[in-house]
Amino acid sequence: MKELALHIMDIMQNSITAGSSRISVRVKTRDYDRLLEIIVEDDGCGMDEETLKKATDPFQTSRAARIVGLGLPMFKEAAILTGGDFFLQSQLGCGTEVTAVFVNKSIDRQPIGNLGNVFFLTMLSHKDLNLSLELSSDRGVFSFCSTTFIESLAHKGKSHMDAAFHAEAFINEQVKLIFKEALPELGGGLHGIERNCKTAQRKDALRDGGNPPA
Amino acid sequence: MKTLEELEKIREDEKTVAGKKVISVGMATCGIAAGARPVMNSFATEIRTRGIKNAELTMMGCIGMCRLEPIVQVTDEDGTKTTYIKMTEDKAARVVKEHILGGTPVKEYTAE
Numbered sequence: 001m002k003e004l005a006l007h008i009m010d011i012m013q014n015s016i017t018a019g020s021s022r023i024s025v026r027v028k029t030r031d032y033d034r035l036l037e038i039i040v041e042d043d044g045c046g047m048d049e050e051t052l053k054k055a056t057d058p059f060q061t062s063r064a065a066r067i068v069g070l071g072l073p074m075f076k077e078a079a080i081l082t083g084g085d086f087f088l089q090s091q092l093g094c095g096t097e098v099t100a101v102f103v104n105k106s107i108d109r110q111p112i113g114n115l116g117n118v119f120f121l122t123m124l125s126h127k128d129l130n131l132s133l134e135l136s137s138d139r140g141v142f143s144f145c146s147t148t149f150i151e152s153l154a155h156k157g158k159s160h161m162d163a164a165f166h167a168e169a170f171i172n173e174q175v176k177l178i179f180k181e182a183l184p185e186l187g188g189g190l191h192g193i194e195r196n197c198k199t200a201q202r203k204d205a206l207r208d209g210g211n212p213p214a
Numbered sequence: 215m216k217t218l219e220e221l222e223k224i225r226e227d228e229k230t231v232a233g234k235k236v237i238s239v240g241m242a243t244c245g246i247a248a249g250a251r252p253v254m255n256s257f258a259t260e261i262r263t264r265g266i267k268n269a270e271l272t273m274m275g276c277i278g279m280c281r282l283e284p285i286v287q288v289t290d291e292d293g294t295k296t297t298y299i300k301m302t303e304d305k306a307a308r309v310v311k312e313h314i315l316g317g318t319p320v321k322e323y324t325a326e
Contacts, residue, residue, distance in 0.1 A: 006246050013241055017275060071243040121241075121254050125272040161262055 003113025004038065004102075007075045011040045011098055012122055014071055018044025018096065021130060027115070028136040029104065029179065035084070036102040036109070043095040052090050075100055082106035112179065116171035119146070123164040133171065135178045142174040233291050235269045235314055240285040242276035248283035249302075256303040257286075260310040269314050282325065288313055298323045 001007055008025060015023045020042035028037050047055060056076050061069030076086040079100040090096040102109050115133075122131060123146050131146040146167065153163040239245070239254045257271055268291075277285060282299040286309070289295050296319045298309060305323055313319050 001243075001247050006251065009241070009251070010243050010246050013243075013246075013273070013275070016273075069243070074243070117251065117255065121251065121258070121273070124258060161258075165262070 001074060001078075002110060004078070004110050005113030005115045005118045007078060007100075007110075008038065008040060008115070009118040009122070010071045011075060012118070015040065015042035015044050015096070016122075016126060016129070018042065018046070020044035020095070021128070022132070023129065024132040024134070026134045026136075027112075027179075028134075029138070033137065034104055036104050038100045038102070039097065041095065041097045046092045046094050046096055047090040048092045052088060055088055056086070072098070078102075078108075078110055081108040112175065114172065115175050116168035119144075119171055120164045120168035123150075123167060124161065127160060135174060137178050139178050139180075142178055144171060144174075233268065235291060236289040237269055237271050237314070238274040238287045238289070239271070240276060240283055240287075241273035244276055244280035245283045245285065248280075250284040252303050253284045253286065253301045253306050256306040257310065260307055261314075264310070264315070266310070266314060269310075279325075288319070297325045299325050 001010070012023055012025070023040065023042045026037075026039040026041075029035065030037055056072050058070055058073040072088070075098070079086045079102055083103040083106055084101040086101070087099045088096070089099070119131060119133060122129065129146070133142075133144040135142040144167070149167055149170075150160060150163045153166060154160075158166070237257055239250050239257065241250050241254070254271070254273070260266075261269055261271060274287065276283075277287075279285060279299070284301045286298040286301050286306070287295055288298070288309070296313070298305070298320070301309075301323070305320075309320055309323065
């Protein structure tokens with residue numbers, strides 16, 4: 001996985017499998033943008049202590065179809081590589097909280113990617129799910145709640161799909177505002193790896209003699 | 215107790231939900247890593263721009279064939295499942311055109 005947004009999507013997928021009705025994602029920078037913290041919290045079935053210990057072991061999975069489970073181990077690896085940290089808290093029957101801390105300036109920190117799109121796709125396929133997102137940095141705080149957002153657009157006669165589309169643009173706009181200077185993005189940045197933004201950025205960088213555009 | 219009309223209306227609603235094709239995109243770790251997201255985006259844009267009403271887009275977990283990801287399963291109104299493997303954005307657009315709108319599965323992209 002090449003983007004933090006994809007990791008978040010993967011962890012959210014775990015939460016959905018655990019039968020959650022509410023997932024909250026918090027992305028914040030701390031310590032004058034030195035650290036980037038991602039927290040994914042749900043109210044799913046949770047894990048007992050035994051499972052919790054094994055959760056970041058790649059050869060541990062709850063499924064019968066295969067014997068490896070790479071979601072949490074890869075997220076942990078991505079955080080540890082930057083010199084960050086990773087915690088997992090869970091209580092059986094109450095839910096799970098995944099916290100990953102990244103060192104922002106590290107060359108190994110993956111770009112944040114298209115966070116809006118992740119929410120868009122999850123909203124589209126799980127209509128009853130209550131998703132919330134909180135972004136915060138020194139530049140400001142942004143909160144988003146999928147159910148309120150969809151309701152308020154439904155008053156204007158927009159369908160669920162239209163609402164999800166609007167949410168994508170809205171979230172991405174806010175991510176840009178709140179994290180713009182905090183996250184010097186390599187390899188695709190906020191647009192993610194799937195657009196040709198990488199080549200465009202590289203061209204810009206070459207033209208300016210290696211200095212990133214101001 | 216509901217009136218007969220209300221019950222009939224509920225039955226009608228149920229019918230329309232049941233009479234839908236369900237597109238499930240494999241969105242487990244393996245799927246995401248193999249690029250299921252652009253595929254799902256492609257489905258979403260196609261459904262929206264063409265204004266398709268008889269299809270539901272959803273995510274599913276891993277079905278145990280990680281080497282063939284991104285996998286997309288289309289369940290028809292009568293319950294027949296078609297499994298498309300190694301999907302891309304362009305393939306997704308063709309599946310929408312020929313399978314969802316046209317009704318004939320695209321044989322070349324299936325698992326067989």
